Amino acid sequence: MAIIKGFKGGVHPPYMKITADKPIKGVDVPEVLYVPLSQHAGAPAKPLVKRGDKVLAGQKIGEIAGFISANVHAPTSGKVKNILDHPHPVAGRSTPAVIIEADGEDNWIELKEREDYLNTEPKEIVEIVKEAGIVGMGGAAFPTHVKLSPPPDKPIEFVIINGAECEPFLTADDRLMREFADEIAEGSYLILRAVGAQKGFVGIESNKPEAIEAMRKAFSQFPQFEIVVLPTKYPQGSEKHLIKAITGREVPSGGLPMDVGVVVQNVGTARAIYQAVRYGKPLVERVTTLTGDAVAGPGNYLVRIGTTFRYLIEKTGGFKSDPAKVINGGPMMGIAQYTLDVPVIKGTSGIIAFTEKRVFLAEEGPCIRCGKCIEVCPMFLMPTTMAKLIKAGRFDDARKIGLFDCIECGSCSFVCPANIPLVQYFKYGKAELRLRK
Amino acid sequence: MPKKQEERKLLIITPSPHIKSRADTRKVMWTTALSLLPPVVAGVYFFGFHALLLIIVCVVSAVASEWLFLKARNKDTSAAFDGSAVITGILLALVLPPKLPLWMGAVGAAFGIIFGKQVFGGLGYNIFNPALIGRAFLMAAFPVALTTWVKPFYWRFPPDAITTATPLALAKFSHQMTPYLKLFWGNVGGSIGETSAFAILIGGGFLIARKIIDWTLTASYVGTVFVLGGILWLINPQKYPDPLFHVLAGGLLLGAFYMITDLVTSPLTRKGRIAYGILAGILVIIIRLWGGYPEGVMFSILIANAFRPWIDRIFVPRRFGTGRRPGGKR
Numbered sequence: 001m002a003i004i005k006g007f008k009g010g011v012h013p014p015y016m017k018i019t020a021d022k023p024i025k026g027v028d029v030p031e032v033l034y035v036p037l038s039q040h041a042g043a044p045a046k047p048l049v050k051r052g053d054k055v056l057a058g059q060k061i062g063e064i065a066g067f068i069s070a071n072v073h074a075p076t077s078g079k080v081k082n083i084l085d086h087p088h089p090v091a092g093r094s095t096p097a098v099i100i101e102a103d104g105e106d107n108w109i110e111l112k113e114r115e116d117y118l119n120t121e122p123k124e125i126v127e128i129v130k131e132a133g134i135v136g137m138g139g140a141a142f143p144t145h146v147k148l149s150p151p152p153d154k155p156i157e158f159v160i161i162n163g164a165e166c167e168p169f170l171t172a173d174d175r176l177m178r179e180f181a182d183e184i185a186e187g188s189y190l191i192l193r194a195v196g197a198q199k200g201f202v203g204i205e206s207n208k209p210e211a212i213e214a215m216r217k218a219f220s221q222f223p224q225f226e227i228v229v230l231p232t233k234y235p236q237g238s239e240k241h242l243i244k245a246i247t248g249r250e251v252p253s254g255g256l257p258m259d260v261g262v263v264v265q266n267v268g269t270a271r272a273i274y275q276a277v278r279y280g281k282p283l284v285e286r287v288t289t290l291t292g293d294a295v296a297g298p299g300n301y302l303v304r305i306g307t308t309f310r311y312l313i314e315k316t317g318g319f320k321s322d323p324a325k326v327i328n329g330g331p332m333m334g335i336a337q338y339t340l341d342v343p344v345i346k347g348t349s350g351i352i353a354f355t356e357k358r359v360f361l362a363e364e365g366p367c368i369r370c371g372k373c374i375e376v377c378p379m380f381l382m383p384t385t386m387a388k389l390i391k392a393g394r395f396d397d398a399r400k401i402g403l404f405d406c407i408e409c410g411s412c413s414f415v416c417p418a419n420i421p422l423v424q425y426f427k428y429g430k431a432e433l434r435l436r437k
Numbered sequence: 438m439p440k441k442q443e444e445r446k447l448l449i450i451t452p453s454p455h456i457k458s459r460a461d462t463r464k465v466m467w468t469t470a471l472s473l474l475p476p477v478v479a480g481v482y483f484f485g486f487h488a489l490l491l492i493i494v495c496v497v498s499a500v501a502s503e504w505l506f507l508k509a510r511n512k513d514t515s516a517a518f519d520g521s522a523v524i525t526g527i528l529l530a531l532v533l534p535p536k537l538p539l540w541m542g543a544v545g546a547a548f549g550i551i552f553g554k555q556v557f558g559g560l561g562y563n564i565f566n567p568a569l570i571g572r573a574f575l576m577a578a579f580p581v582a583l584t585t586w587v588k589p590f591y592w593r594f595p596p597d598a599i600t601t602a603t604p605l606a607l608a609k610f611s612h613q614m615t616p617y618l619k620l621f622w623g624n625v626g627g628s629i630g631e632t633s634a635f636a637i638l639i640g641g642g643f644l645i646a647r648k649i650i651d652w653t654l655t656a657s658y659v660g661t662v663f664v665l666g667g668i669l670w671l672i673n674p675q676k677y678p679d680p681l682f683h684v685l686a687g688g689l690l691l692g693a694f695y696m697i698t699d700l701v702t703s704p705l706t707r708k709g710r711i712a713y714g715i716l717a718g719i720l721v722i723i724i725r726l727w728g729g730y731p732e733g734v735m736f737s738i739l740i741a742n743a744f745r746p747w748i749d750r751i752f753v754p755r756r757f758g759t760g761r762r763p764g765g766k767r
Contacts (some may be wrong), residue, residue, distance in 0.1 A: 020587040244757075253759045255445070268635050325449045327455055332453060332456040334453055336452075339448070354455070359455075362450070368465070369703075371651075371706060374754065378757065382754070405757065413454050414458050415458050417462045419461075
């Protein structure tokens with residue numbers, strides 16, 4: 001085990017992992033939960049309940065609707081108040097959500113525990129994961145069962161467990177690795193079994209020595225896995241760059257990790273898989289980092305899906321100063337919120353509340369062609385050139401030089417001395433091209 | 438905190454990323470201006486008060502003409518103070534003869550800013566280095582004044598004996614070599630800022646350390662002149678000057694650290710910059726050895742400037758997941 005070279009490009013933002021030493025703490029179940037039917041990439045789930053229905057914790061309330069979709073479960077017991085559009089932390093608008101009035105009992109459905117869970121058949125693991133509504137918990141929320149069922153012509157050689165957590169401020173994965181390494185290890189083994197891979201890697205950035213130690217200990221019982229310490233550099237946790245750093249393989253442009261024989265799963269997802277396979281527990285809660293200079297009680301919290309940002313912040317001591325910006329996710333790729341009524345969803349890796357002091361509002365200046373954006377682009381694109389093409393309305397030309405290869409990591413915008421919002425142009429260009437199709 | 442207070446203020450929405458490095462255009466520009474201090478000090482030391490006045494006049498003229506142009510076009514006039522016009526003014530003065538009449542410096546700076554930069558759209562849009570455009574204009578307009586050089590510490594000489602030739606001219610037209618040490622410290626005739634290799638290395642080293650300029654471009658430019666000059670010298674040492682002389686004499690080092698590395702007019706990628714430096718280096722040798730002028734730095738950079746868009750089109754990085762390794766496998 002040695003520190004490996006990593007990938008070319010990327011940036012070194014200030015890490016600000018101020019909550020790294022805060023153990024994971026549970027938060028009370030709120031009185032009302034807003035559970036969006038779409039918390040994942042792909043088609044929204046089809047609601048299975050209606051207004052007035054009584055539900056139990058863990059009961060399926062939204063059913064998978066399409067190949068890329070995921071089940072949604074009730075996070076606690078209570079009554080369905082309504083199914084209405086509610087602000088969504090990722091969609092940037094309101095989407096249908098099941099609103100549940102908790103009864104305070106937190107009664108669960110009967111969970112099916114397995115004795116010899118580590119020997120569960122691969123097909124069954126995938127089925128359990130699908131039933132439990134598990135999606136990628138690193139942020140992108142891609143339905144996990146889809147990733148675990150590669151087509152027969154794409155054999156999986158390696159499983160990579162993603163514990164890089166390269167986003168500044170976020171520490172939820174770090175804490176999970178320190179506190180639940182054994183569960184992550186067993187979940188990782190189940191992933192390995194499910195896809196029939198022979199070898200697994202766990203990638204962790206070098207700035208998490210405690211997590212590395214805990215994981216090394218936990219994974220010692222699974223010799224198929226190797227712990228890889230990665231250089232601390234953003235965006236090391238990007239799927240493509242993790243694969244590149246560990247295996248040397250490049251996911252082809254427009255392709256998927258399975259095209260190079262790899263499946264990547266986040267540590268939180270691995271733990272959710274463990275809980276689903278061993279205890280039959282669906283994904284109704286997650287660990288999220290609450291941080292930023294506006295909150296009074298920064299920390300890592302275990303919260304039920306559907307808990308509003310407002311409730312979580314109030315329960316942990318509220319704001320210590322006026323928040324000016326609230327972000328779902330990390331500061332590099334997260335999404336600024338217009339209301340605190342948005343709920344924590346399966347992909348909410350963190351909530352950051354910044355005061356005005358930390359909000360960066362500078363006017364866009366002319367490009368001085370310094371080339372820094374090209375230097376840091378981990379996808380080896382020409383951000384400044386693409387942005388100029390998009391500004392000129394030449395979307396097709398931008399696509400030809402790799403617009404859709406952009407992973408929106410934000411490295412280019414981060415370094416740009418002219419404060420050009422490059423990522424914003426790319427998001428706009430992609431949206432424009434998608435509309436034209 | 439009471440809820441009401443928080444409700445009153447709306448949350449700010451911006452696209453990601455929500456944090457930013459400290460890099461800033463103005464900071465880049467002012468740091469570059471600061472890095473010009475060593476050559477400025479050396480120039481004033483060797484060429485006296487008039488050189489200082491000429492630098493000041495060029496800076497004032499550059500900033501003023503930028504401000505006036507922006508004002509006339511109803512643009513944001515604060516851009517005149519972003520530091521880039523100051524750099525143009527200083528750089529122009531540094532490549533002018535020390536005793537040049539002040540008004541000529543003012544005209545050159547205004548020409549460089551207006552026709553070298555503002556007519557293209559201002560900062561970031563110019564094709565050619567504005568300071569060199571200013572100098573090229575003066576060279577065409579006042580050829581005699583632009584080739585009249587004075588000795589360092591000229592005030593110590595009788596008034597009718599202050600002029601001299603530059604080391605390059607001495608080598609080219611009278612086969613007379615100047616000692617390296619004099620070239621290194623700058624105790625020779627030449628433009629205000631070009632004579633002291635020592636001062637340029639300090640300022641340029643600072644720019645490289647601050648990662649404002651790409652050292653590979655400086656290296657490829659100087660390296661090409663050195664290697665090509667060296668080959669020719671080996672072929673015929675009687676006819677051609679040695680490579681170290683090529684590097685130390687004339688404006689090569691000033692051009693290599695401060696002119697060719699100009700962010701706006703140089704290529705975007707490192708590979709492109711290396712090719713660009715090689716092209717300009719070849720041009721320096723051609724002009725110095727076979728051209729009509731003793732010095733080729735200015736024209737080498739201006740010509741390379743013209744090739745820059747083409748170089749940018751050729752040297753494009755290989756996109757992740759494409760090219761060399763089909764299927765992405767090693």
